[in-house]
Amino acid sequence: MTAAAGPRSLRLRRELRPEDVAAVEGIVRSTGAFRDDEIAVAVELVQESLARGARASGYHFLFAERGGATVGYACYGPIACSLHGWDLYWIAVEQSQRRGGVGRVLMDEAERAVAGAGGRRVYVETSSRPDYAATRSFYESLGYVAEAHLADFYAPGDSKIVFVKVVA
């Protein structure tokens, strides 16, 4: 009765739906890694994209579904004033589904979408905190390079690391 658990059973979806407001909040909250004000930002980007569309809002979404449930998502978009840089704003996978390859599938597909839209550099920002070590290793394992370190950016003792990957 158990469905196949590998990434192959995943379905990817690009179009955004009103239900995604709750889905994104649930996914981001399940990780336990974000403060309420950060979760509010994640939700706001969904609302903004629903209200104005991906192009006008600058927020593109990609969802991973398994057995009809939305289990992960990525949010990315072109960087204003950059000719070829895109930001990966958020990537999160429902806590119970982690280590199943969902994040990697989302990253691969987001990079493909960026390259398809003419983007050449994907930027990801994350925290220097010890509890983000797995996140940083995840990006590094996908070919991202830490290019900048902004001390105390998020909060005292919580710096921002900017990773970049050239996609072709």
Add this chain to the structure above:
Amino acid sequence: MTAAAGPRSLRLRRELRPEDVAAVEGIVRSTGAFRDDEIAVAVELVQESLARGARASGYHFLFAERGGATVGYACYGPIACSLHGWDLYWIAVEQSQRRGGVGRVLMDEAERAVAGAGGRRVYVETSSRPDYAATRSFYESLGYVAEAHLADFYAPGDSKIVFVKVVA
């Protein structure tokens, strides 16, 4: 018949008006330093702040007026997901009014506003291009320190320098 030209004859204004859409476009364009897509972004921030307010949009404005004309402006706001970081998104002074101290007055007042709102770190991003050397020197003269260098960020050969200043 000539009015006093020093920064003392400047008036600062915080409230945003519909006329500022055209004023900002004119100021930014007069500098000759920005592409059309960059000018569009500057104008968009004004429209966004007019439509939603400074708090909801996250874009705060400060204008410098001389003899009734708007001759410069700064746009800044709190960084999402940061407890105490603020971005200075734009500062521009009408070309004919440059070297008159307007930029320095705008920066001082913007930093004061940030500190007054509980902000502690002000970030400014600018280009590595040779034609931005005066801009970088300007920030350095005000106590900003170049903390990060993101290669080819804006375009091939056009990197992003991130400056930071701790305000108290």
